Amino acid sequence: MDNVKKFFVQNILKYYSKNKRDLPWRNTKDPYKIWISEIILQQTQVKQGLSYYQKFIQRFPNIQSLANAKEDEVLHLWQGLGYYSRARNLHFAAQQIQNQFGGVFPQTYDEILSLKGIGEYTAAAIASFAFDLPYAVVDGNVFRVLSRFFGIRKAIDSSEGKKFFFDLANELLDKTNPSEYNQAIMEFGATFCTPQSPGCSNCRLNNYCIAYKKNSVQQLPVKSKSINKTTRYLNYFVFIEKDKYIYLNKRINTDIWKGLYEFYLVESKHQNFSLNKIKEHLNQLNISPQKIISVPKIKHLLSHQNLFIKITTIYVNEKISNLNLQRIELKQIENYALPVVLQKFVKVYLNSKKDLDK
DNA sequence: AAGCCGGGGCT
């Protein structure tokens, strides 16, 4: 390794020794807890994931408790965190460990990688953090830090670019302490060499940082693809029967929010339903409403979809049995995992109910 | 290889 690379490694380690945050998953070698933290932190910042980690570990302190749980409960704990396949895969993988590894968390890179929901990054993270194995992590932080310091303009979302960064990261990896070094480079990216407003002028590495010297920090890392956003119009019918029951649908198709619950949904092509359209639709369903109340149209933004959502509460006096919906008691709804946008609606609705009861 | 999958925070 040349002197610039040695300089890089030494200063990354020095930065970490002086600036590391005290995070719960850093105070353990338990591969289960490290695994949970890594899944939660995929595409998720520490600030957003920390409370989920705490309650997840409290409810499921070990592999067995997670494997024995129902998927609905795992999703309920995950409610609001997004990318719900992570929760479904976590549950599935816990059962994989029970069935294929005798309930003991696997201790080799290839076995860890074989678990559902664990890719190259997470396998390297667990292998190095829990078992001190020499596998370099390559995540968004590593792409950013390496591309800037070494001035690499290869696209991080191309096959060639990924291989290049992967090889470089493994060359730089401190084999004497892969756990410390892997966490150091990610911490440096997460807290100092940040996407916006990095601390370049005070950076201990800036003498040899190519992006800093060429004034191209803002242009790195390079991404070639841009995401394509689609717009959808969702019309939700919240059926309330005699002020006591509410009707839910479980999303089972390959689409957003798979595994979560929602209300009766009619998707429209160009715009949300008008009141007349709603009445027309209820008529087709053979449902006679006692009262119809819509909330103002909601714009809900996902990373790749813009959702325009109209939620209409339909009060009825008779049981609805022709729509293949689950009929539950109103007060039980807090036990079901809902998308955030519907969870917020329920919270407002239940709060107004509480006010009425006073 | 490309497309898909959430929600929050920052600028």
Place this chain on the structure above:
DNA sequence: AGCCCAGGCTT
């Protein structure tokens, strides 16, 4: 309004 985040799975 656009980009980012301790990425991985499906097609």
